[in-house]
Amino acid sequence: MARTCRAAIVPEPGAPLEIRDVEIPELVSGSALMKVANAGVCGTDVHLWHGRLAGVPYPLILGHEVVGTIESVKPGGIQDLDGNEIQEGDRVAFHDVVDTCYSCWYCLVAKAPTKCPNRFVYGITLDSTKWPFLIGGYSEYMYLKPRTQIMKIPDHVSFDDAIFAGCALPTAVHAVTRSPIRWGSSVAVQGAGPVGLMLVILAKINGARTITAIDQAPDRLKMAKTLGATHTLNIQETSLEERSDFLRDISEGHGPDIVYEATGNALAVPEGIELVREGGTYTICGQYTDSGTVEVNPHYMNRKHLDIRTVWGSETTHVYQALRTIGDNCDRFAFKDLVTHKFSLADAQSALEVQQKQESIKAVIQPNE
Ligand SMILES: [Zn+2]
Ligand SMILES: [Zn+2]
Numbered sequence: 001m002a003r004t005c006r007a008a009i010v011p012e013p014g015a016p017l018e019i020r021d022v023e024i025p026e027l028v029s030g031s032a033l034m035k036v037a038n039a040g041v042c043g044t045d046v047h048l049w050h051g052r053l054a055g056v057p058y059p060l061i062l063g064h065e066v067v068g069t070i071e072s073v074k075p076g077g078i079q080d081l082d083g084n085e086i087q088e089g090d091r092v093a094f095h096d097v098v099d100t101c102y103s104c105w106y107c108l109v110a111k112a113p114t115k116c117p118n119r120f121v122y123g124i125t126l127d128s129t130k131w132p133f134l135i136g137g138y139s140e141y142m143y144l145k146p147r148t149q150i151m152k153i154p155d156h157v158s159f160d161d162a163i164f165a166g167c168a169l170p171t172a173v174h175a176v177t178r179s180p181i182r183w184g185s186s187v188a189v190q191g192a193g194p195v196g197l198m199l200v201i202l203a204k205i206n207g208a209r210t211i212t213a214i215d216q217a218p219d220r221l222k223m224a225k226t227l228g229a230t231h232t233l234n235i236q237e238t239s240l241e242e243r244s245d246f247l248r249d250i251s252e253g254h255g256p257d258i259v260y261e262a263t264g265n266a267l268a269v270p271e272g273i274e275l276v277r278e279g280g281t282y283t284i285c286g287q288y289t290d291s292g293t294v295e296v297n298p299h300y301m302n303r304k305h306l307d308i309r310t311v312w313g314s315e316t317t318h319v320y321q322a323l324r325t326i327g328d329n330c331d332r333f334a335f336k337d338l339v340t341h342k343f344s345l346a347d348a349q350s351a352l353e354v355q356q357k358q359e360s361i362k363a364v365i366q367p368n369e
Helices: 043-049 158-163 168-178 194-205 219-228 240-249 268-275 298-303 316-329 347-354
Strands: 004-009 018-023 032-041 068-071 090-093 141-144 150-152 186-190 210-215 231-234 258-261 281-284 307-310 339-343 360-363
Touching: 004 347, 018 347, 032 090, 032 347, 043 240, 043 347, 068 141, 068 158, 090 158, 090 316, 158 168, 158 316, 158 360, 168 194, 168 316, 186 194, 186 268, 194 210, 194 219, 194 281, 194 316, 210 219, 219 231, 231 240, 240 268, 258 268, 268 281, 307 339, 339 347, 347 360
Parallel strands: 186 210, 186 258, 210 231, 258 281, 281 307, 339 360
Antiparallel strands: 004 018, 032 068, 032 141, 032 360, 068 090, 090 150
């Protein structure tokens, strides 16, 4: 009889999660079975639960930011990017995107591999009714398909630290490589959720002169301060005009060189265009799912001579750099303190609800606790 494990499944958009038994498939060459330690609950998961991203197959096993321990692997089967063999008992993270083909026009000519039409994302676009079934982290085990980029977590890095290499930090690394912070930059970050907080950390590491975090949640703004934000602005307590004036006041009247958007709220975008300085850069990375339409004035953008960037998904290099960044900096920045809520698999529904109400900074599901 086939072995099974328990997984939390979204049966259809908007429906409550169900705990079901799912088959654990036999390993094929190059694949590995991972016992899930932490599955991060991403803002994107809440949107996926409500069906706000096209092309997602239901029933769905959520969970694209996942760390755990290798339960089984065929000997000699997998090497990490540094050439080390992946073995049973290794603590690992992995790039949630698999099957980027590196042979299509997007991969090779446009050099935009996150737009490769052949790629699949664990916990988002893989079909849980088809082999290998265990395709999301809200599950006791995950099946890592051949060609998944598996990375060892350094010994001194805890699973709570490493969870940020799953999604939030690679997204921030990608955003920063698209619009680089320079020494002395004046930076504002819209949204102090996990991605926004990772942007604060990267701005700090990169020598930004001012870093202003903008959010409505006092605990998130407090955390931003702890991680190196020089200033915070609460959107409940200030008007747009006051925020704009404040940002100009702390930058000799110019406004921020770079504004990063990491809110998941479409209303943030016209505001970001307003806040960034003339000739500055606005980088949008928090609109991964569809949060609606807003009005912007193109003439205003044109007149401001703006450089507007967006970031879609992440590449293996961003995940690799994220894990290295955590390893090099977890003594200086307490990544693990951002894990504010932990849930069992049976409570996965509550985890989504806590994330939806933004009561957590980072909630994780621990299916084997
Ligand atoms: Zn995510
Ligand atoms: Zn491709």
